[in-house]
Amino acid sequence: MRLRKTILLVAVAGMMAGCTSTGGVRQPSAPETVAPEKALVLPPPGGPSIVSVVERKRGNGVEQTISLFTSSSVPGQNSLKVQFFGASGANPGAGNAGFSKINESGIAREVARSVPGVPMATSATFLQNAYGPFGYASGRSRAGDTCVYAWQQIRSSTAANTQARNFGMIQLRLRLCDARASERQLLGIVYGYTVTGTFDGEVWNPYGNPPPADAALGRTGAPIYPDEGGYRPSPMPIGYEPAPAIVTRPRAVVRSASTAQSDQGVAAVPAPIGPRVPLPGEPPQTSARPAAAVAPIEQSVRAIGVTVPSPDCIGDAAMTAACRR
Numbered sequence: 001m002r003l004r005k006t007i008l009l010v011a012v013a014g015m016m017a018g019c020t021s022t023g024g025v026r027q028p029s030a031p032e033t034v035a036p037e038k039a040l041v042l043p044p045p046g047g048p049s050i051v052s053v054v055e056r057k058r059g060n061g062v063e064q065t066i067s068l069f070t071s072s073s074v075p076g077q078n079s080l081k082v083q084f085f086g087a088s089g090a091n092p093g094a095g096n097a098g099f100s101k102i103n104e105s106g107i108a109r110e111v112a113r114s115v116p117g118v119p120m121a122t123s124a125t126f127l128q129n130a131y132g133p134f135g136y137a138s139g140r141s142r143a144g145d146t147c148v149y150a151w152q153q154i155r156s157s158t159a160a161n162t163q164a165r166n167f168g169m170i171q172l173r174l175r176l177c178d179a180r181a182s183e184r185q186l187l188g189i190v191y192g193y194t195v196t197g198t199f200d201g202e203v204w205n206p207y208g209n210p211p212p213a214d215a216a217l218g219r220t221g222a223p224i225y226p227d228e229g230g231y232r233p234s235p236m237p238i239g240y241e242p243a244p245a246i247v248t249r250p251r252a253v254v255r256s257a258s259t260a261q262s263d264q265g266v267a268a269v270p271a272p273i274g275p276r277v278p279l280p281g282e283p284p285q286t287s288a289r290p291a292a293a294v295a296p297i298e299q300s301v302r303a304i305g306v307t308v309p310s311p312d313c314i315g316d317a318a319m320t321a322a323c324r325r
Contacts, residue, residue: 031056039066041082041172044192048078048176061085062197072145072177075116081173084197086204102135102153102171111137114175115147129191131207136190138183147177148186154195154206168204170195 036050040062043050048068056063061084068078111120120139127134134152141147154170174193176186199205216222 034064040064040084040195040197041066041080042194042196043068043080043189044194047189047192051077068176070177072141072147072179073143074118074141074145074147074177076114076175076177078176078178079174080193082195082197083171084199085169085171086199102151107135107137107151110151110173111149114149114173115139115177117141118145118147118177120147120149127190131195134190136187138186141177143179145177145179146181146183146186148174148183148190149176150174150187150190152190168199168206170197170206 031054034053034055036053038055039050039053041064048070051067051069053067054065063083064081066080066082068080070076070078072078107122111122118139118141120137122137123135127136129152131152131154134150136148136150138146138148150173152172154172155168172195174190176189178186216224
């Protein structure tokens with residue numbers, strides 16, 4: 001009897017649940033394409049353009065794969081992957097994303113999957129952009145394409161977490177391969193991207209408390225100049241190298257096939273020395289130069305013979321004496 005009553009109660013409860021359900025159709029949480037302007041991270045101006053954005057909502061955050069313009073022969077797509085980890089239950093009905101810390105072995109597997117066939121070396125230099133420290137690996141393919149794989153975790157310090165705030169976290173992965181850009185130019189994208197996504201509530205702020213003002217402001221003995229960067233180091237250039245300029249070359253002289261063959265078969269002959277000997281049958285040529293015109297020789301002409309006096313000097317002794325002088 002008790003078993004029958006239990007079965008009847010379960011059947012009645014099932015019928016009541018079926019009557020109260022709306023019977024609507026819902027789509028389970030799955031990746032979907034969103035507009036490029038809704039990307040949670042934007043590349044810098046002059047950097048690679050956004051091709052598409054695929055978003056997947058999680059119970060404790062959001063994931064996005066931002067595909068970027070690719071100009072490379074290396075297999076794969078340039079992309080910027082971002083994960084926002086927040087409070088559980090942010091998106092009901094979606095499973096929580098598993099959190100994994102950044103470690104050397106995990107990064108090595110990520111690099112091998114993202115850039116297949118390219119030998120990549122991890123940089124041991126400490127680097128830092130506007131959001132904190134980051135790491136990267138770089139390499140060059142056989143075709144000469146440069147590849148960079150960078151990773152970063154944005155999270156407040158442990159001291160800030162003890163204040164019951166700043167619990168959110170952001171992880172980023174950047175894969176870039178380009179046929180004409182250098183490693184430093186690709187690395188400039190890491191310094192220039194902008195995180196536009198935020199968390200609801202101050203408790204989940206991943207950046208921590210804002211830093212204080214620079215100690216050099218208002219202090220004597222610390223001049224600030226209006227030149228490039230002031231007292232701060234100049235920022236890293238962002239963007240790709242422009243295409244090489246077109247060089248105009250002079251047109252080559254067009255020669256006939258016979259002339260080209262004769263030029264190839266005859267070696268260069270040095271210039272002749274001395275007079276040219278005419279070939280048989282040629283009229284003789286004289287290389288003697290025409291004699292220069294002899295300048296007329298100026299000779300002083302002297303009167304030869306007796307001097308005939310003027311008629312005025314005849315007949316007067318005084319005039320005759322003057323004429324003789």
